Amino acid sequence: AFIKYLRKAKTVEAIQGLDQIKAGAKAFYQADHYDPQSGNLLPKRFPPNTGWTPKRSCCEDKKGKGKCLVSTKAWNTSAWRALQFSMNEPHYYQWRFVSSGKGADASFTAQARGDLDCDGIPSNFEIWGSSDGQGGVKVKGPIIRNEIE
Numbered sequence: 527a528f529i530k531y532l533r534k535a536k537t538v539e540a541i542q543g544l545d546q547i548k549a550g551a552k553a554f555y556q557a558d559h560y561d562p563q564s565g566n567l568l569p570k571r572f573p574p575n576t577g578w579t580p581k582r583s584c585c586e587d588k589k590g591k592g593k594c595l596v597s598t599k600a601w602n603t604s605a606w607r608a609l610q611f612s613m614n615e616p617h618y619y620q621w622r623f624v625s626s627g628k629g630a631d632a633s634f635t636a637q638a639r640g641d642l643d644c645d646g647i648p649s650n651f652e653i654w655g656s657s658d659g660q661g662g663v664k665v666k667g668p669i670i671r672n673e674i675e
Contacts, residue, residue: 533642533674536618540638540651543611544668547623547636550609551655552663555632570657572625572634573608579621585644592644593618618642619651632657647675 551572559568579601584594593616601612609623619640627633633656641648653667 530674536640536642537649537651537670537673539617540619540640540649541668543613543619543621543638544636544651544653547609547611547621548653548655548665550611551623551625551634551636552665553610554608555657555663556661569628570661571628571632572655573623574605575625576603576605576621576623578639579603579606581620583620583641583648584618585641592642594620627657630657630659642675645675647672649673649675 554573555570559571560566561568580594580597581600585592587593587595589595594613595616596614598612605623606612611621613621619638622637622639623634624636625632625634633654636653636655638651639648650671651667652669652671653665654669655663655665658664
């Protein structure tokens with residue numbers, strides 16, 4: 527029961543991180559963006575896609591003992607900066623943001639993936655967002671799979 531409690535406590539990182547990403551995605555979508563060449567207003571959209579950050583599972587980093595060590599370089603991309611998101615302390619999850627479409631057809635998926643006991647079975651947390659058609663953003667989730675695996 528104690529081990530289960532400890533794993534459950536680690537999932538707070540995923541929920542809070544997805545909330546931060548959601549806030550960053552909404553702020554980016556609702557802000558005006560302009561074409562640097564023409565100066566014309568661009569259609570509403572979400573930030574660009576990221577790959578999994580960090581690229582490898584936290585369990586692969588032997589120095590971190592199941593946690594991912596901080597890598598400022600990994601988080602210093604235009605997409606993560608646009609989302610105003612980074613991990614500045616050792617953490618248990620990998621993160622990914624995928625967006626598509628523009629204007630009323632814009633949508634995104636944000637994910638957190640972590641193997642809390644390094645047994646090869648990950649916990650997955652996911653939110654889905656899309657334009658509400660009136661300049662706002664609606665979000666569903668989190669959808670949780672294998673919460674404490």
